[in-house]
Amino acid sequence: MSATVTTTATAPVTPTEASPQVRRRRRLSPGRRLPATRLLGPALILALWAAASAAGQLDPGAIPAPWTVLETGVHLWTDGTLPNDILTSLQRAGSGFAIGLTAGIALALAAGLSRTGEALIDGSVQLNRAIPTLGLIPLFILWLGIGETFKVAIIAIVVYIPIYLNTHSALSGIDHRFVELAEVQGLSRYAFIRRIVIPGALPGFFVGLRLGVTGSWLGLVVLEQINATSGLGYMMFQAQNYGQTDVILVGLVVYGIFGLISDSAVRLIERRVLSWRRTLSS
Amino acid sequence: MAPHAEQLTRPAVQLRGLTRSFEGRTVLDGIDLDLPAGQFTALLGHSGSGKSTLLRAVAGLDHEVAGSGRLTAPERVSVVFQDSRLLPWQRVLDNVLLGLDGKEADRKGREALAEVGLKGRERAWPNELSGGEAQRAALARSLVREPELLLADEPFGALDALTRIRMHVLLRQLWERHRPSVLLVTHDVDEAIVLADRVLVLDQGRIGLDLTIDRPHPRSYRDPLLGEYRERLLAALGVTEDHK
Ligand SMILES: Nc1ncnc2c1ncn2[C@@H]1O[C@H](COP(=O)(O)OP(=O)(O)OP(=O)(O)O)[C@@H](O)[C@H]1O
Ligand SMILES: [Mg+2]
Numbered sequence: 001m002s003a004t005v006t007t008t009a010t011a012p013v014t015p016t017e018a019s020p021q022v023r024r025r026r027r028l029s030p031g032r033r034l035p036a037t038r039l040l041g042p043a044l045i046l047a048l049w050a051a052a053s054a055a056g057q058l059d060p061g062a063i064p065a066p067w068t069v070l071e072t073g074v075h076l077w078t079d080g081t082l083p084n085d086i087l088t089s090l091q092r093a094g095s096g097f098a099i100g101l102t103a104g105i106a107l108a109l110a111a112g113l114s115r116t117g118e119a120l121i122d123g124s125v126q127l128n129r130a131i132p133t134l135g136l137i138p139l140f141i142l143w144l145g146i147g148e149t150f151k152v153a154i155i156a157i158v159v160y161i162p163i164y165l166n167t168h169s170a171l172s173g174i175d176h177r178f179v180e181l182a183e184v185q186g187l188s189r190y191a192f193i194r195r196i197v198i199p200g201a202l203p204g205f206f207v208g209l210r211l212g213v214t215g216s217w218l219g220l221v222v223l224e225q226i227n228a229t230s231g232l233g234y235m236m237f238q239a240q241n242y243g244q245t246d247v248i249l250v251g252l253v254v255y256g257i258f259g260l261i262s263d264s265a266v267r268l269i270e271r272r273v274l275s276w277r278r279t280l281s282s
Numbered sequence: 283m284a285p286h287a288e289q290l291t292r293p294a295v296q297l298r299g300l301t302r303s304f305e306g307r308t309v310l311d312g313i314d315l316d317l318p319a320g321q322f323t324a325l326l327g328h329s330g331s332g333k334s335t336l337l338r339a340v341a342g343l344d345h346e347v348a349g350s351g352r353l354t355a356p357e358r359v360s361v362v363f364q365d366s367r368l369l370p371w372q373r374v375l376d377n378v379l380l381g382l383d384g385k386e387a388d389r390k391g392r393e394a395l396a397e398v399g400l401k402g403r404e405r406a407w408p409n410e411l412s413g414g415e416a417q418r419a420a421l422a423r424s425l426v427r428e429p430e431l432l433l434a435d436e437p438f439g440a441l442d443a444l445t446r447i448r449m450h451v452l453l454r455q456l457w458e459r460h461r462p463s464v465l466l467v468t469h470d471v472d473e474a475i476v477l478a479d480r481v482l483v484l485d486q487g488r489i490g491l492d493l494t495i496d497r498p499h500p501r502s503y504r505d506p507l508l509g510e511y512r513e514r515l516l517a518a519l520g521v522t523e524d525h526k
Contacts, residue, residue: 177367180343184361185381185427195380199371276371276407 096155104163112171170204
């Protein structure tokens with residue numbers, strides 16, 4: 001009781017009596033990144049999934065519990081089939097990506113830096129882009145057989161297109177004022193390309209790179225589901241025949257993990273290389 | 283001694299019948315002009331009178347512009363633009379060294395930055411500089427090449443009045459130390475009077491007024507004798523009493 005009396009006795013300073021404070025402007029950029037927040041969403045989904053399974057709300061035949069998937073994963077790993085399938089898939093995605101990346105950069109440079117190159121290359125790539133790449137699968141099987149080559153070729157095409165498009169548009173969109181500066185400073189053509197054109201086009205290249213990385217996984221999933229003789233997709237395809245949902249989920253989780261890791265790697269490199277940029281994401 | 287004397291007498295820039303037009307509209311209409319080596323000249327004119335066109339012609343930057351006439355300019359020309367035009371992906375020192383190589387380059391770049399008061403900012407990124415600092419870095423970039431001719435197109439146009447006065451002092455000091463020929467395009471009559479030894483007014487595609495300003499430096503905006511020059515320049519620009 002006495003405590004209440006003392007609190008009322010000391011008059012609280014009301015906001016209106018306080019000296020006027022300088023109010024910071026409302027910040028429009030989203031602000032500082034919270035650490036590891038990218039994992040928050042997936043963790044939440046996992047928690048919901050686990051809770052629903054534990055509560056018996058999910059049909060284990062359709063969506064098995066997370067721990068069942070984990071068990072199956074461990075089992076597949078220890079009996080050697082999973083590492084083997086992962087390795088095959090990684091090799092496909094890796095070679096396809098490497099070829100696509102090289103081709104995308106080379107073609108973009110050739111088309112972006114010379115008018116002849118542009119005339120020869122740009123139209124063809126735009127045409128190639130208009131054809132859905134996965135629609136080329138039957139033709140490529142006839143040409144290259146149903147082995148590894150055609151899979152790698154399809155992935156390479158899926159990868160090179162976004163890398164080419166973004167890099168090329170960044171190269172040709174280089175700020176005209178910087179071109180003028182290079183002329184004034186008497187830069188050689190080589191120095192102009194190295195110090196102005198390439199650094200100026202890097203942000204566009206990275207947009208293409210991230211799309212390309214995603215594309216390589218996308219191509220892989222489709223190829224391995226419809227024309228698989230080994231690999232993660234093959235494993236999942238088999239599991240479908242035997243109704244093993246847990247194995248399918250293991251495959252999806254592995255795809256997801258690789259997608260996430262490769263995207264983070266590209267982001268990390270991008271942040272390093274483009275450290276001069278202070279954008280919303282910083 | 284002899285080549286030096288010759289250099290002083292031979293004009294750094296020589297225009298004979300310089301004509302430039304855009305889509306049939308003549309902007310420069312047969313300009314004859316000599317800029318002696320080491321002279322500090324300002325070029326005034328209305329917006330759209332062709333000042334930038336003239337400057338870009340002298341800099342050799344008008345690749346696709348129709349025109350005729352004879353034009354000689356020195357080998358080493360530097361240009362300062364209205365925007366600092368620093369490459370955002372290069373640190374300040376690397377920006378200053380753009381297009382320069384050789385063993386001495388690094389030292390020269392640091393010296394030039396020190397000269398414009400940017401010592402210690404060598405490793406800063408351009409977007410960390412204030413507008414005035416960025417423009418000083420651009421000045422350093424143009425000076426490090428030891429130009430015989432320095433072309434500047436409204437280099438202080440984007441700066442606040444106070445920074446602008448500081449930059450005037452700096453530019454004049456740098457000019458006194460290095461003695462390049464300067465052609466400074468400006469729309470600011472006072473800036474022209476305070477800085478230049480010769481002021482040109484571009485009007486109807488020709489040099490409408492060629493005024494030598496014979497007053498000692500450093501000059502003050504309040505110098506009453508400069509008022510006379512101001513009146514004449516304003517009159518040449520078509521600004522009469524009731525406009526002021
Ligand atoms: N690339 C171009 N194409 C067409 N017209 C142009 C081009 N550049 C300049 N002009 C025209 O030439 C005229 C002179 O332009 P200029 O830029 O030289 O003027 P200025 O004196 O520098 O003007 P300001 O003080 O506004 O910078 C203007 O009428 C402008 O519209
Ligand atoms: Mg202009």
